Amino acid sequence: MNNYKHSIDIRIYYEDTDAEGVVYYANYLKFAERGRVEFLRSLGIDLQQVFREHDLYMVVRRVEADYLAPARLDELVTVTSEVTECKNSSFIMTQTIHKDGKTLCSLAVTCVAVGAAHGKPVRLPNQIKLEIEN
Numbered sequence: 001m002n003n004y005k006h007s008i009d010i011r012i013y014y015e016d017t018d019a020e021g022v023v024y025y026a027n028y029l030k031f032a033e034r035g036r037v038e039f040l041r042s043l044g045i046d047l048q049q050v051f052r053e054h055d056l057y058m059v060v061r062r063v064e065a066d067y068l069a070p071a072r073l074d075e076l077v078t079v080t081s082e083v084t085e086c087k088n089s090s091f092i093m094t095q096t097i098h099k100d101g102k103t104l105c106s107l108a109v110t111c112v113a114v115g116a117a118h119g120k121p122v123r124l125p126n127q128i129k130l131e132i133e134n
């Protein structure tokens with residue numbers, strides 16, 4: 001793995017929070033999804049194009065999340081993403097959501113290439129695997 005990291009900033013809106021102004025735990029998964037998509041986009045991987053050319057989807061198979069501190073209304077948080085393992089049909093991405101150097105949530109996300117027609121794992125296209133690994 002090349003240790004390439006990608007980061008995006010996300011503002012916390014009212015819709016992201018509970019009645020106390022704290023981010024609802026499930027919304028961290030949405031923030032992580034945005035980080036994953038932007039990570040792939042930064043490598044030149046367009047998920048719609050992948051579907052059109054290879055008839056496959058990249059789906060989340062597993063998420064492991066540790067919630068360490070709360071984010072609050074109107075704060076700006078950063079999602080940092082990197083691939084830590086790449087296999088034939090899947091890869092594991094480590095993501096952190098942090099603010100001012102403090103980790104709020106850390107995630108390990110397993111993504112799998114799945115054939116659109118049958119919904120079963122398929123090999124990652126070579127170009128995608130090369131982009132992710134390098």
